[in-house]
Amino acid sequence: MGSIKDNVLTLETLNPNVIELEYAVRGPIVIRATELERKIAAGETLPFKKVVKANIGDCHATGQQPITFIRQVLALCTYPSLMDSAAFPSDVKAKAKRILDNCKGQSVGSYSDSCGLSVVREDVAAYISARDGFPSDPNNIILSTGASDGIKSILLLLLTGKGGSDRAGIMIPIPQYPLYSAVISEFGAYPIPYYLDESDSWSLKLSELERAIGEARPHCKPRAIVVINPGNPTGSVLKKENIQEIIRFARKEKLFLLADEVYQHNVYAEGAQFFSFKQVLMEMGEPYDTMELASFMSASKGYMGECGFRGGYAEVINLLPEVRAHYYKSISAKLCPPVIGQAVIDCVVNPPVPGDPSFELFQKEKDFVLAQLKEKATLVTKLFNSIEGISCNEVIGAMYAFPRIYLPEKAIQAAKVAGQSPDSFYCFALLEETGICTVPGSGFRQAPGSFHFRTTILPQVEELTQVLTKFKEFHLNFLAKYK
């Protein structure tokens, strides 16, 4: 008889790094939300008619419409017979032709080079050069399967391959995007958490970086620092002086810089501005401009929100040539990122310009999405700060709010009884009573004794207004219940 004890994989024999790995954005609360969606679909009566998935930055899922120009280019790349159709503007045709001419056999069904199509890499480099005012080399551009894949491929290089205090230490902000903690777990590396200052708009303090690395040094070999700017989940945007401090710190401590800049198009607040790490590092000149830096970008965020196409890229500068050769080799076994996702990236970094037939519509659609996000950022910040027991830093950029919730002692006790962290307990109650699915702050990590949750600002304005009203009602009831 084949009995359970015959299994190769049990909890005792499964890779312990896999057991440790957590990814809260798709964690238990999301699994429960999906169950509730199924119940509704099956006709069950719940306290709400719809589950609102505010757990994940999934733009199109919440009703955001694709950018016409992008989808037209992709359609022509996919089915070139449409090149003859009068329904497609000439610049769309030219863009698709340029991409197809760069594909082997003129098909997006052939593999590209592992680093991506050369025209896309050239267009990315031109975009970065124009953005920063410093030249970017197409040979430093590596296209990836979403930004996540690019981030993993860099962290892989930094592993020391040994256990114990020889493990690579990776500095990550707290709160952080949980991809980082997940990959660090998977790789058996050592996370070095540094806390962002919630009392000062989630700013990044040099003294905290010093504390964090000092405490971690006996346990690991510090190798890299991750900075997320604009911040996920915090919604903050770093000032130039702050970036300079981080770069000086990284040089002093000999750390590889990883700049997660996937929200570079998502800055809303008046006066706030995105500065790339590359630009600041180049402006600082010697000896900083020879530091190793990887900056990551994605097709999934910004105004396009094309998550499903899994497009992304990294600019990786100042690698030693022999290290770069090993890096390129290491990504070659993955063959290549999705070619059609590379085409999305090309549309983003090299969009229509004034005079192009597609320009007007493109600009209108782009502006609309960004204006809506700006409106929603304000709406969410205001609402949260108007409620008793909640405080929320201004959503300056990215697509999320990360409000702090002050929970009554009785609620904390009730959570204990339920075997949940207080913020999970709160978020589960929110889901069960209102259908609003958020992610508990513990999924992103948070300062001890503080509780938060992350919500996207993505639902369409009208829906978001209703969601916030429902949320307020829930929250006040929750406070009353556990007073």
Add this chain to the structure above:
Amino acid sequence: MGSIKDNVLTLETLNPNVIELEYAVRGPIVIRATELERKIAAGETLPFKKVVKANIGDCHATGQQPITFIRQVLALCTYPSLMDSAAFPSDVKAKAKRILDNCKGQSVGSYSDSCGLSVVREDVAAYISARDGFPSDPNNIILSTGASDGIKSILLLLLTGKGGSDRAGIMIPIPQYPLYSAVISEFGAYPIPYYLDESDSWSLKLSELERAIGEARPHCKPRAIVVINPGNPTGSVLKKENIQEIIRFARKEKLFLLADEVYQHNVYAEGAQFFSFKQVLMEMGEPYDTMELASFMSASKGYMGECGFRGGYAEVINLLPEVRAHYYKSISAKLCPPVIGQAVIDCVVNPPVPGDPSFELFQKEKDFVLAQLKEKATLVTKLFNSIEGISCNEVIGAMYAFPRIYLPEKAIQAAKVAGQSPDSFYCFALLEETGICTVPGSGFRQAPGSFHFRTTILPQVEELTQVLTKFKEFHLNFLAKYK
């Protein structure tokens, strides 16, 4: 001054697993081939006018045309405004609508579940059920970014997370597809090579499995066995009895079965037939039908050859529920495979049937590709066996030939002087003199003292004939030169 010694990453500090990792299909010879292509494009005169990339199974790159039905479905999924166009048949529209209805916000730009869209998983399960005559559960289907990603995600589970003799041992065939050795290096696992019997059509012998695991046991914990069927690079197809033997062996040794079945549509020789591991295992009944098995499939091979879309799936059976939960969690941080690649998979597993408007053209295109591959398999086998100093097992399936070359002693000495393995020396000479890019057998590993190379059978028939003529000429000159 920022000098080189300031770099975080040097050959001394780079992850040693990355240094060790090799992926010959995109190795040094391919880098050289790309250089030669650039020289030709720049107008340089070389002994040939074109580089023939016979190194990689990249169907569309060699002129194979996409299947119309697939591309039409993808175009509608990408740009749904085309739904109104009379140029698309009704079954194409219905398929695209079914996929879009399953996407959040009806957009392929939204994330799917990490395991993939439910309709695609259901269609895959129905395809497997019909293929094998045994039920397949959609909950066991995990879509992936090409088959490679699925393979990595399973091997990750099997790692023991420790070094030395505690490392997970993974049995791999020799010759093998170098993804396996690359991933094993990256993961710091221990490869357990078992040799296929070249003198008997690359068959897999039980005694060799016993030898291999016996010798490896002091050095690792054997955890899994990889079988590639149809074989890459060997072109062999396993007989059912052979699969039964492997399954019995895996059960006896408590090994997780990984069946790389991406060439399941590519069987050419009369009388040869593909049997899936799942089918054989189910037929064998207790206690075998409760064994853990992962079978991998890809959108990149078969008759469709849609490599660039990075579609793939795994069927993973008999995992313990608690292990499966960790597995699903471990893939969730990657968010999801490309949604449009999932749509390709859906077209492959649920294609038009007789009576559908697209059926006739679909069948004609599919039959044409497979008939051409069959013709080329015969052509290649015959030609290689007609040349002095070469022997080649029949190309029964997959897309490659792996001929053995008997090199003169003087050539082996010349290779030594050049600091190359004899087969690399031979393949580099072939490239420099004829423009034909193949992969040396050492990239796939081979029995000590034997030399091979892998070539695809993908160039179009007329070009392939010319390539083979040029190859024969080169080979005879090479023999004469080093006689």
